[in-house]
Amino acid sequence: MFNRIFMLSLLHMADAMAQPILPLPPMGFNNWARYETNISEAIFVDAADSMIKHGLLSAGYNRINLDDAWSTKERASNGSMVWDDTKFPRGLYWLTAHLKSNGFIPGIYTDAGNLSCGGYPGALDHEQIDYDDFTKWGFEYLKMDGCNMPDPSTEEVYHEVYSRWHSLLSSVENPMIFSDSAPAYFADKDNLTDWYTIMGWAQKYGQLARHSDDIQTYPDGASWDSMMNNYNYHVRLARYQKPGYFNDPDFLNVDHPSYSLDERKSHFALWCAFSAPLILSTDLTAITPEEVEYLTNTELIAVNQDRLIQQATLVSRDKTWDVLSKSLENGDRVLVALNKGDSVADITIPWARIGFPPSAVRHVKSLRVKNLWTGETIDVSSSESGIAADSVASHGTAVFRIANSAGPVTPTGLIFNTRSMKCLTDSSSGNVVFATCDGSDAQTWSIRSDGHISSVLSPEDCIVDKEGVVLSSRSGCDSDSWSYDVSGNLVNGNSNNCLTEAANGAATAVVCGYELNEQVHGLPVGVTVGN
Numbered sequence: 001m002f003n004r005i006f007m008l009s010l011l012h013m014a015d016a017m018a019q020p021i022l023p024l025p026p027m028g029f030n031n032w033a034r035y036e037t038n039i040s041e042a043i044f045v046d047a048a049d050s051m052i053k054h055g056l057l058s059a060g061y062n063r064i065n066l067d068d069a070w071s072t073k074e075r076a077s078n079g080s081m082v083w084d085d086t087k088f089p090r091g092l093y094w095l096t097a098h099l100k101s102n103g104f105i106p107g108i109y110t111d112a113g114n115l116s117c118g119g120y121p122g123a124l125d126h127e128q129i130d131y132d133d134f135t136k137w138g139f140e141y142l143k144m145d146g147c148n149m150p151d152p153s154t155e156e157v158y159h160e161v162y163s164r165w166h167s168l169l170s171s172v173e174n175p176m177i178f179s180d181s182a183p184a185y186f187a188d189k190d191n192l193t194d195w196y197t198i199m200g201w202a203q204k205y206g207q208l209a210r211h212s213d214d215i216q217t218y219p220d221g222a223s224w225d226s227m228m229n230n231y232n233y234h235v236r237l238a239r240y241q242k243p244g245y246f247n248d249p250d251f252l253n254v255d256h257p258s259y260s261l262d263e264r265k266s267h268f269a270l271w272c273a274f275s276a277p278l279i280l281s282t283d284l285t286a287i288t289p290e291e292v293e294y295l296t297n298t299e300l301i302a303v304n305q306d307r308l309i310q311q312a313t314l315v316s317r318d319k320t321w322d323v324l325s326k327s328l329e330n331g332d333r334v335l336v337a338l339n340k341g342d343s344v345a346d347i348t349i350p351w352a353r354i355g356f357p358p359s360a361v362r363h364v365k366s367l368r369v370k371n372l373w374t375g376e377t378i379d380v381s382s383s384e385s386g387i388a389a390d391s392v393a394s395h396g397t398a399v400f401r402i403a404n405s406a407g408p409v410t411p412t413g414l415i416f417n418t419r420s421m422k423c424l425t426d427s428s429s430g431n432v433v434f435a436t437c438d439g440s441d442a443q444t445w446s447i448r449s450d451g452h453i454s455s456v457l458s459p460e461d462c463i464v465d466k467e468g469v470v471l472s473s474r475s476g477c478d479s480d481s482w483s484y485d486v487s488g489n490l491v492n493g494n495s496n497n498c499l500t501e502a503a504n505g506a507a508t509a510v511v512c513g514y515e516l517n518e519q520v521h522g523l524p525v526g527v528t529v530g531n
Contacts, residue, residue: 371400
């Protein structure tokens with residue numbers, strides 16, 4: 001079954017031949033989270049100056065995007081949008097030329113509906129004229145919001161309207177980068193079928209898609225809670241990310257006064273581990289040395305901009321810790337430990353959870369591990385139990401890069417239902433259920449290249465579909481392999497049934513439906529097929 005479940009890196013090599021127009025996550029600035037509709041030419045000119053002055057441009061932050069409220073409230077008689085001369089006295093032709101002359105790539109905002117979220121003209125039924133104007137004015141990036149869509153505002157309506165932009169962009173030689181916000185309008189539903197559906201076509205229609213709520217705007221509210229809300233949507237969606245397309249958990253609102261410094265750094269580190277867009281929305285004229293230091297961390301930016309562009313996935317989760325991992329193009333492994341608790345804490349992550357089975361680790365004396373916050377590199381003996389993250393601050397992160405020395409990684413981590421967020425859980429008896437995530441070996445799964453799936457608790461056993469009941473059994477390693485699709489279904493190769501979370505939490509295998517809540521699961525990064 002090797003052809004049915006395989007390392008994502010092979011898929012990436014094939015997809016790379018398509019030469020995507022956005023091969024790496026975008027980095028830059030947008031006004032919305034910091035300024036909302038209080039927009040002006042000076043914000044973008046000053047942002048550009050500050051990004052040059054503080055080394056952000058040279059670090060890779062080369063995009064400057066206008067958000068909502070740049071226009072007047074009415075279109076011109078010929079149907080064109082009109083920029084607000086009071087806000088932009090030298091006009092958008094001048095602004096884009098100025099930004100480009102300083103090394104930046106300008107972007108602009110519109111809305112797919114009748115009106116933007118701020119009440120300005122939307123693009124509905126003006127798609128061609130708006131696209132022609134935006135490109136004529138010099139913009140190369142388009143953020144497409146989803147407020148005020150035609151009634152009823154169903155998935156089908158969103159699909160039809162966003163398809164217009166897909167058709168338009170597909171017909172030109174040098175299309176704008178297309179940032180799609182449609183999924184965000186369907187994320188907070190009891191039934192996530194439409195959300196999954198929109199994520200599926202958004203992945204095909206553009207280069208990035210904002211999938212959930214706006215990050216907390218300045219100055220109200222608790223940014224940590226807002227950031228973690230978006231983070232918890234983001235961890236469900238790794239299967240969609242691929243070369244040329246990036247899941248977007250929204251802006252880096254790094255100057256929000258409710259953040260601690262550790263929280264700001266965690267926000268940045270997690271977005272880097274996800275290979276997510278790094279779009280700052282902050283007053284860059286008041287940026288602090290501490291903020292510049294972590295935002296220009298070359299080691300973390302290298303993780304974000306790695307050409308494999310894997311989105312880190314959950315290795316383990318409990319009330320205090322989320323542990324995530326992913327691979328890099330050169331075979332190195334990235335490990336992130338997020339302390340969600342209220343006090344300083346320690347954690348040790350075993351080698352098997354990181355993706356190095358005992359058979360791999362025993363062949364090396366040590367593994368070279370670099371702390372990406374401090375820059376310190378140490379050799380950790382393979383006889384140690386794993387990698388230790390000591391004294392991690394409340395809401396802080398430890399981030400490590402493990403050099404490629406132990407051989408190929410086995411994709412390892414949680415298998416969880418992306419609606420209930422319950423984790424697939426093994427037991428010594430072989431009974432398999434969905435349960436609250438507790439950080440145990442029983443919830444950490446290794447997915448082999450032949451499609452067999454074993455828990456770290458019982459590495460000699462494999463899950464099997466036995467007449468619709470999913471069990472962990474020694475015989476499963478001979479009989480049952482599984483495949484995983486971008487739909488989120490984990491499909492048994494013998495029965496063709498899908499892993500399903502029953503109402504009582506039992507792990508079952510039943511006939512596959514279309515994007516059913518109980519059948520859509522997140523798996524460790526590095527496992528996919530049909531993407």
